[in-house]
Amino acid sequence: MPSFKTGRVTSLLQERAGLQRVQVDLGSGAERAYVLPQLTGPVSEGDRVVVNTTAVELGLGTGGWHVVHWNLERDAWSERGPGHIIKARYTSLQTDVGSAEEHFDRELADIDSIDGMPVVAAALHSQLPAVAAVFKAGAPGARLAYVMTDGAALPLALSDLVADLRDQSLIDATITCGHAFGGDYEAVSVFSALAVARHVVHADATVVVMGPGIVGTGTRLGFTGIEVGPVLDATAGLGGLPIACLRVSFADERPRHQGVSHHTLTTLRLATQSRVTVPVPAVGGAEEARIRADLQAAGITDRHDVVTVEAPDVLTLLGGHGLGITSMGRPAEADPVLFQAAGAAAAVAVDHVLGT
DSSP, X not given: OOOEXXXXXXXXXXXXXXXXXXXXXSSSSEEEEEEOHHHHOOOOTTOEEEEEOHHHHTTOSTTOSEEEEEETTOSOOOOOOSSSOEESTTSTTOEEOOOXXXXXXXXXXXXXXXXXXXXXXXXXXXXXXXXXXXXXXXOTTSOEEEEEOSSSOSBGGGOHHHHHHHHTTOOSEEEEETTOBOSSEEESSHHHHHHHHHHTSOOSEEEEOOOSOOOBOSSSSOBGGGGHHHHHHHHHHTTOEEEEOOOEESSOSSGGGSEEXXXXXXXXXXXXXXXXXXXXXXXXXXXXXXXXXXXXXTTHHHHSEEEEXXXXXXXXXXXXXXXOOEETTEXXXXXXXXXXXXXXXXXXXXXXXXXX
16 A cells, blocks of 8 residues: 655755656655656645655665655646546546657558667666667667656656766657656557657667666566567567667676576566577676576577677766666676676667668
8 A cells, every 4th residue: 555644845956857856854854755747747845745655665776765746735737638648547647648649640550560670678777878878889870769668667757867868869769658658759559669769750779678666576477577578579570670688697696687687588588479689798708608508598599599799898888978877776887797788789789770
């Protein structure tokens, strides 16, 4: 069950399109909360607000902020949406976001192909910057779209990474699909999001990955990253080039995520019906040998096209853009192969776009 408390906004910490970060006093001093103005309207210092405190009480990491549910200073609030497609359906915060399918119906009406467009599918939001940085370094004149699924955070505005990537011109357009919302374009499904990327955004390549806050349970099937399989299948079904981004770690203390994560192995073994490209970063030594051994043992080498890829120095590229990335609480330098794997996937997309 959710938990709610009433408090007062004591200060505004940050504001950008779609997001306010504030401090609220719930009776025991200042605490962090965020506001999604698209759902509740904005707040000002001194406003009394109702906040959802569930995430903080559960001790969550990425989602460990209070969420402003309503501003008690107003009796009503309304903002007309652009269409009739509702997201967060059947909740008290369902909202009309419209959809690209409505606004570009002529362009999309009969589309059933993405014309060979390469699509990188990853599970971890933290791998997105590596994909974008390597792609833009290799094909600076090409357009890259980002599709955010609803496997984790639903509001795109919550992603500091996406805001930074847009500021650095490393992403050309954002598309939110399913119940995720707040992208430049809203889409009903992954399939239509890919069609929007190709035929409305005119992207040369697309990266699909959920927002911050992947969910995992420690069971074989109970993790939201398994959506990578259906994303790869959607890409193949639409005539694109499906590229699987490996989740790899040599710093994670949990055995199930050491080497190639069981998330990736399970997804490629059970949840991916198409034959897809699986890039292995050429890191050499024991680490590359472990990656290959894990893929071989899980039968991935037989089911998919495993290729070795010499990717650029991903950490240097990220540093050059001033992007300080962390994943699972660790800085990129502590687990570089995770990001080299993302860079390898992007390098395959670059080669396809350039025809090399």
